Amino acid sequence: MIEEKFAYGRSFIHGLDPKTRIIASIALSFAAALCDNIYIATGYFIISIILIAMAGLNPIDVIHRLKPLFWFLLMIWIILPLTFDGDIMYRFHWFKITEQGIILCCKITIKSITILLIFTALIATMTVASLGNGLHRLYVPDKMVFLLLMSYRYIAVIEEEYKRLLRAAKFRGFNPKTNLHSYKTFAYLAGMLFVRASVPGHVVPWIQSKVPYS
Amino acid sequence: MKLCGLEKILGLRVTDNSSIIKLEDISYSYPGSNIRVLDHLDFEINKGDRIGMMAPNGSGKTTLLHTIMGLCKPESGTIEVFGKLLENEKDFMPVRSKIGLLFQDSDDQLFCPTVLDDVAFGPLNLGFSPRDAIDTARNTLERLGIQSLEGQVTHRLSGGQKRLVALAAVLAMEPEVLLLDEPTAGLDHKVKEKLIHILNSLDISYFVISHEFDFAKAVTDKIYSMENGKILTDDEIHIHHHEHVHKHGKHPHNHK
Secondary structure: OOOOOOOOOOOHHHHOOHHHHHHHHHHHHHHHHHOOOHHHHHHHHHHHHHHHHHHOOOHHHHHHHHHHHHHHHHHHHHHHHHHOOOOEEEEEOOEEEEHHHHHHHHHHHHHHHHHHHHHHHHOOOOOHHHHHHHHHHOOOOHHHHHHHHHHHHHHHHHHHHHHHHHHHHHHOOOOOOOOHHHHHHHHHHHHHHHHHHOOHHHHHHHHHHHOOOO | OHHHHHHHHOOOOOOOOOEEEEEEEEEEOOOOOOOOOEEEEEEEEEOOOEEEEOOOOOOOHHHHHHHHOOOOOOOEEEEEEOOEEEOOHHHHHHHHOOEEEEOOOHHHOOOOOEHHHHHHHHHHHOOOOHHHHHHHHHHHHHHOOOHHHOOOEHHHOOHHHHHHHHHHHHHOOOOOEEEEEOOOOOOOHHHHHHHHHHHHHOOOEEEEEOOOHHHHHHHOOEEEEEEOOEEEOOOOOOOOOOOOOOOOOOOOOOOO
C-alpha cells in the first residue's frame, strides 16, 4: 500500500474542498513556474512555506519527501554554472563559473522546491480517493480518473509483489552483481510480475481486501 | 566419530547438541503497532532437532521465521546462527543460504520460468557452474521423485506440485537447517504422505509450523506452541489427539 502520510490531519487545509485545492495548486504552480523574476519566485516560495505550515506538516517529513528533488538539483548545480554562457565570476584553469549560470540555478531551485511544496501542502494532504473525487467534480473525464485510481492501486500491488519475489531470491542466497546470472534473475522477477499481474484471480482479491468498500 | 558411523549404519538419528539457531530475549512489534508479536522470546534449534510448532493464527509463528531470516528486526535480544551473532543485513546474507525456508505460499517462492531453472537458482547463487547447478537440480528433483516436472512452467503447476518444487529448490542448496511454514496447507492426502516421507528421510534439522496434528506428529520429535509472544515447550504443553463418545452426541453441547 502506498503510504498517504500527510493525508490525515485536522488543519485548515485538510478541511478545504478537494476541488478548491486542486485548482489552487495548479494556479499557484503555473504562476511560480512562469515567473521570470527571482524576487517574485521567492515570494511564491514563501507562500508555499506558509501553506506547509498551515497544513501542519512535520518539516522533517516534508524534507524527506523532497529528497529525490535535491539529488536532481545537485546535478543541476554541478553542471549549469560551469556550462552556462555569461559573465565569469570565478575561474580555475579551464573551469569557469558564470553569474547567469548561478542565477539560473537559483531560479530552478526555488521554483522546483516551491512547486513541490505547493503540491505537498494542497494535494498530498488528501487521500487519492478524495483527489479522484475532486478531479471528477472538475469534469476531468471519468476514464482518466479511473485510470489514476487504478494505477495508484496497481503500483502498490506491483511494489508489494516485487518486494516479495526479491525477498524469495535473497533468501536463496541471491546477491546482485554485474553478471549474466543477476541480469537473468531480474528479468525473471520482472517477467513473473507481469505473469502475476495478468492473473486477475490472484491480484483482484488482494486489491479488494485493501480497498474499503462501503 | 566411530560411534556416529555406527549410528548411521544402524539407521539411528545422530544427535549432537551443538546449537544451529539460538534466539535470546527477542521482542518484536510491527511498525505502528503496540502489540508485541514476540515478547522476550527464547528459542533454540540444535543439530538433529526435528521440532514442530502448533499455535493459533496470529500468534507470531511466521514472524518468528522472518526474524530468524533477518526480515524482521527485533527491538531487543540476540540472534545467533551457527555460533555467529547476527546484527545487520550483512551478517544475515551469508547465513541465509544455509537455512532453507519454505514459504507458506509457494507462489511467493517460485519465480523462474521453468522448474529446472528455479531449482538450479540456489546452487548458482552458491557459486556452482551452470552445468553443476543443473546437475544438482536434476538430482534433487529425482530424489523427490518429481523429475518429470523439470521442463514445466512453474506458475502452471498445481498447488501440491508447486510445494514439492519449492522444497526441491530449498533442498538443492543443501541447507543445514530447514524452516517450513505450513508446508501442508491446502495439500491433498497423497502429497502430504509424500512430504512426510521426504522429511523423514532427511538427515538435517528442521522446524515445521503446521496446523495439522497428524502431520506434525509424523515428522517431528517434539511439538512446541506459542502464546503471548512466547514459545511454550514440551514441559509446559501436551498437544495430543483427543476423541470421545457422548451419550447424547447428536444434541448440541458445549465442552468445558
